[in-house]
Each structure stands twice: as C-alpha cells, then as structure tokens.
Amino acid sequence: MKPDRLTASNTAGRADTASTAMGAVFESSPNPYVLLTPDLRIVAVNRAYEEVTGANRIDIVGQPLFAAFDSGPSSDAPENVRQVRASLEKARDTRKRDHLALVRFSIERTMPDGSLGFVERVWSATHTPLLNAAGEVELLLQHTTDVTDLSPAIRSDEPTTALDAIVGGSVLRRAQSVQEDNRRLEGERNRLVEMFMQAPGFVAILSGPDHRFQMHNDAYGQLIGHRDIAGKPVRDALPELAGQGYFDLLDSVFATGEPYEGRESAADLQRTPEGMLETVYLNFIYQPIRDGSGAVVGIFVQGHDVTANVQAAQRQKLMIDELNHRVKNTLATVQSIAIQTARSNTDPAGFAETFQSRLMSLSHTHNLLTQSHWEGADLRAILEHETEAYGPTRVSLIGPPVALEPAVVLSLGMIFHELATNAAKYGALHTPDGRVLIDWALADQRAPKLRLTWREIGGPKVTIPDRRGFGSRLIERNIRHDLAGEIDLVYAPEGLIAELTIPLDRTAA
Incomplete structure (x- = not known):
C-alpha cells in the first residue's frame, strides 16, 4: 500500500473510532x-x-x-x-x-x-x-x-x-x-x-465611525435593491453614493452629535443588480445614537422615498410653463390670423366666415392634442380631422404611422386646413369628381424627416395665381419658420401639388 493511501486509511480509521467513542459517550x-x-x-x-x-x-x-x-x-x-x-x-x-x-x-x-x-x-x-x-x-x-x-x-x-x-x-x-x-x-x-421591519418608511441602524449596517427594514432593502449589506460599512455596501455628499453627512453627524435632516434630496442609487443608476428623492434624518456616557456610537437613519411626489411637482411645473407658452403662442396665432384675414377680406361677412373657419381648425387641433394629454398626435389623425368634412371617398390617405410632437401637430393642422379650404374653394374638392391624394413616408433614419405630397386631381384647370394670398403665406411661414422644413407648391394644370419635407428631430434641425 502506498504511503498516502496508508495515511488516508489510518485517518479514516481514527475517524470511525472517534465516531464510535462519541456514540458510546452519548x-x-x-x-x-x-x-x-x-x-x-x-x-x-x-x-x-x-x-x-x-x-x-x-x-x-x-x-x-x-x-x-x-x-x-x-x-x-x-x-x-x-x-x-x-x-x-x-x-x-x-x-x-x-x-x-x-x-x-x-x-x-x-x-x-x-x-x-x-x-x-x-x-x-x-x-x-x-x-x-x-x-x-x-x-x-x-x-x-x-x-x-x-x-x-x-x-x-x-x-x-x-x-x-x-x-x-x-x-x-x-x-x-x-x-x-x-x-x-x-x-x-x-x-x-x-414594528421596525414593517415601518412604512425606510429605517436603518448604523454603528461605529465607519457606519456599519446593524439592522435595516424591508423598505430600506427595497430602496437599495435588496442587497446583502448586513455588517458592512456604508462605503462598501453602497459604493455608488461616493461623491454625492451622504458619506460626509454621516461622518459629520457621528463627529458632532448633531442630527441632520434632508428634504427632497436627490440620490443616484443602483436599485437592481448590475442595473443603471436611478435618481430618487428622499426626505430623511440622521439621528445620532449615544451610549450610557453620552458618546455617539451609531446613527439612526429614518426617512421616506418621495420620488413620486417630486416628479409629480416637476411635471406640474413643466405643464404650467408649457401651458403659459402655448397660450401665448395661440394668442399670437389668433392675432396673426385676424390681421391677415382682415387684409384679404374687405367684406365683413367674408371676414367673419374665413376667420371663424380658421379658428375652428385651430380648436379641432387643440381637441386632438387634449385627447392625448398634449403628448402629441399621429399624422393620419390630423389629416382625417382636417378633411373629414369632404368624405372618405374624396380624400385618399396612404402612409405609415408617424407620431408628432404637439408643436408640429398645431402647425400641420393649420397647414392642412389651408390646403383643404383652398381645394374646396378653387381646386379638386370644388367639383363632384375631384379628389385629393395624400401620401407620405419617412426618410433618413439618422435624422428622420417626413416627406409628404398633397396632390389634387379631377378639379378645375389650375393657373398660377397673380398674387400670394394669406393661405399661401401661412403655409410657407409655418413650414419654413415654425417647422424648419421646406415646401414646394406646384400649380400644375391638372391640379395643385404641394410637397413638404419636415425634420422630425427638432434638436438636430
């Protein structure tokens, strides 16, 4: 038998002997x-x-x-x-x-x-x-x-x-x-x-100058992604807090014995394993824990996650600011419509009819945005809104879904209203057999652009107008100035053709 096997055999024999002896003692x-x-x-x-x-x-x-x-x-x-x-x-x-x-x-x-x-x-x-x-x-x-x-x-x-x-x-x-x-x-x-574990707010007990976790409740565990932090110093347990000021606050409370209260304090935390940092907002207090002699030996942490409240307040402020901006823009648009309509209509009755029609178009677009809580609207919905009075057989819509921002929706609503009104007065929708063909597509995926063609057929013969009316000026101003796009109006004999190109990424524009 080899020496290692002999040693193993002896060891096993001693173990069996020890086990037998223990059984006898028991x-x-x-x-x-x-x-x-x-x-x-x-x-x-x-x-x-x-x-x-x-x-x-x-x-x-x-x-x-x-x-x-x-x-x-x-x-x-x-x-x-x-x-x-x-x-x-x-x-x-x-x-x-x-x-x-x-x-x-x-x-x-x-x-x-x-x-x-x-x-x-x-x-x-x-x-x-x-x-x-x-x-x-x-x-x-x-x-x-x-x-x-x-x-x-x-x-x-x-x-x-x-x-x-x-x-x-x-x-x-x-x-x-x-x-x-x-x-x-x-x-x-x-x-x-x-009671500690079931407290609705997050609670933790830290001990020593390195702030080791002695206890924490379920709410605290949920806040930090249920990590294993028991017995660990806070700098090791929550390393992502480095540079955010919280370690310094804990050190100060431990050294001075003065409590610290934070209100709606932002903290970037890793709330899922290997996940990205998430910003949370916290109301909390660091309360020193003292021993019998009055010396600080730890810190009691208690607070609430108020992220939802802070984000709701931020959204509300953003909405109020956006509402103020939209109201000002709407009033400016109404004022421009009134002035330009008055210049183009010397007859009060004609002015009232045209002005009311344009205001109703603006109102319809607002209603469309209200349905989506002003988060935007789809291009097809805008076109259907502005052409539904002429029936589905007179207007053909072909193109993919395109989600548009509120500002783009308002401008396109006015543009399509002017094109539809012009077609009803002078173009394809003025005769029973006339039709409007509208098709669109998305181009350039890196900086997406909307390309749309409005084509009228079957209407009266078209001639180039002697002067540009308010409708044409409104269309060109909205396309070039408000939407940073381009438009080409072609007065072909068989019908008007309007080709629009609009960048959808406004930041890139």
Whole structure:
C-alpha cells in the first residue's frame, strides 16, 4: 500500500473510532439527551433519557417530538408545549444555544397501586444547534434535567423539612421569575423588531465611525435593491453614493452629535443588480445614537422615498410653463390670423366666415392634442380631422404611422386646413369628381424627416395665381419658420401639388 493511501486509511480509521467513542459517550452519559431534526422529529435518545421519561426509543424514534409524548392532564399543557417549541425554534433559527429554565411536563409512571398515571414534573432544558461544515443546522441536541426536587411543593411522595421547603421553593420561584421576565422581554423585543421591519418608511441602524449596517427594514432593502449589506460599512455596501455628499453627512453627524435632516434630496442609487443608476428623492434624518456616557456610537437613519411626489411637482411645473407658452403662442396665432384675414377680406361677412373657419381648425387641433394629454398626435389623425368634412371617398390617405410632437401637430393642422379650404374653394374638392391624394413616408433614419405630397386631381384647370394670398403665406411661414422644413407648391394644370419635407428631430434641425 502506498504511503498516502496508508495515511488516508489510518485517518479514516481514527475517524470511525472517534465516531464510535462519541456514540458510546452519548449512550452512557448520565444526562438525558435527545437528538432532533430541524423540523423537530426525534432521531436518537440515550439510555438516561429513556429512564427519566419512561419512554422506549423503539416507540419514539422517528416521531415528532410533541406527538411522542402526551403532556398529561396538567392545565399548563398547551403553554408548556409552546415554551419548548419556541426554545427549540429559537436555537434552530439563531444557530445559538437556548436555555429554558423551567417548564412543567407530566410523565406517565406506575402508581403505588400498580396502575398507570401521570406525575407532574418540573424540567430545565438546554437546546444546542449542531452545525454542518456549511454552517447550517443539521441537528438539535436537547438536554433536559428534572429539577422537581428543588420544589417541595411539587414533591409529594417524600417527607420534607421546613428548610427544604424554604430553599427549594425560593430557588424555584426565582428561576420562574427570571424566566417570565426573559419571556416578557423577548416578546417586547420581537414586537419592536416587527414594528421596525414593517415601518412604512425606510429605517436603518448604523454603528461605529465607519457606519456599519446593524439592522435595516424591508423598505430600506427595497430602496437599495435588496442587497446583502448586513455588517458592512456604508462605503462598501453602497459604493455608488461616493461623491454625492451622504458619506460626509454621516461622518459629520457621528463627529458632532448633531442630527441632520434632508428634504427632497436627490440620490443616484443602483436599485437592481448590475442595473443603471436611478435618481430618487428622499426626505430623511440622521439621528445620532449615544451610549450610557453620552458618546455617539451609531446613527439612526429614518426617512421616506418621495420620488413620486417630486416628479409629480416637476411635471406640474413643466405643464404650467408649457401651458403659459402655448397660450401665448395661440394668442399670437389668433392675432396673426385676424390681421391677415382682415387684409384679404374687405367684406365683413367674408371676414367673419374665413376667420371663424380658421379658428375652428385651430380648436379641432387643440381637441386632438387634449385627447392625448398634449403628448402629441399621429399624422393620419390630423389629416382625417382636417378633411373629414369632404368624405372618405374624396380624400385618399396612404402612409405609415408617424407620431408628432404637439408643436408640429398645431402647425400641420393649420397647414392642412389651408390646403383643404383652398381645394374646396378653387381646386379638386370644388367639383363632384375631384379628389385629393395624400401620401407620405419617412426618410433618413439618422435624422428622420417626413416627406409628404398633397396632390389634387379631377378639379378645375389650375393657373398660377397673380398674387400670394394669406393661405399661401401661412403655409410657407409655418413650414419654413415654425417647422424648419421646406415646401414646394406646384400649380400644375391638372391640379395643385404641394410637397413638404419636415425634420422630425427638432434638436438636430
């Protein structure tokens, strides 16, 4: 056999020997022991446990702990089960040993007359979690001790002296008092922790000058993307906050002991793993935590995510500013329409009719934008709005969906209104057989442009006008000045042709 195999064999042999020895110690120990799975099912018991409980391992191994024993007629039965279960679960969940000072359990015994009956006993228990190499709880070891003899009030089968009664009763009462106090404090602590975790605002407790996370609630976890930050310094836990001023504020509060309150403070946080930084707005306070001598030992962080409120206020301000701008532009447009219409119509009746028609077109376009909350409109919807009075068979619309910004919608609405009005008065829509063909397409994907052709056919013969009217001037002004585009008006004999080119990326224009 090679040396390494021999060494491995010897090591394995020693391990088996050690395991056998441990099993022998477990079995022969005078202390009662029971091994439990994490779900509190009995794995093994030793001889002392069988003797003290009167149980047979064949009957109870593999059984749930609380199903294997009848707690007897004691009025404390539901409570004693709760106490033992709570202690075992605490040891399992915290992975730390837990002590149960006193608990009452009745044990089935053979009575003096030979019958079976229950005898109430007082027990003290220690529950120890046994961890595997990964640090997980593999088994729970319960060590129980019968302490009934410390209480002569319970021990009724032997004579007692007055001193026995005083000493035993005093020890028992003191142990019971300490256990009740511990249970009360544990209950209060659990309620406080539950309130802490369920607080609607984000809460965290930082300790030390490097501000290590001791506790944080669910709201704080949600704010930072549920990262594992327990025990980490804030600079390691939230590195993206570097340079945003928050680390300096924490250092200042720890050094001076003066609290700091932030209102609608912007913070760029990584809220999803490997995600982009997101800007959130926070109302928060950094409150120093002091020890018994008054020295600052940590910082209590509490606050609320007010991002939705801040963004709503920003949108509202933007909308108000935009509304003011639109109202001014609309009034200027109305004023221009009135002045130019008056110049072109010396007859008051003709002025009123033309002016009202143009105002109604402007109103229709506003209604179209209102339906989309002034986020824009589609090109086809604008064309349908301005030509629907002439029927679907007289106007042909061919082209892809094109989403337009509000400013572009208003200008195109006026342009198409003028073209449709001109066609109805002098062009293709003036005769029963005339038609208007409108087609459009998008060009140049890097700097998208809208190319649209308005073509009239089947109407009266067209001649080049002697002078440019207000409609032509309005169209050219809107295209070139308001939309930074180009237009070519061709007065072909068979019908007017208008070719428009408009950049859709206004920033590029």
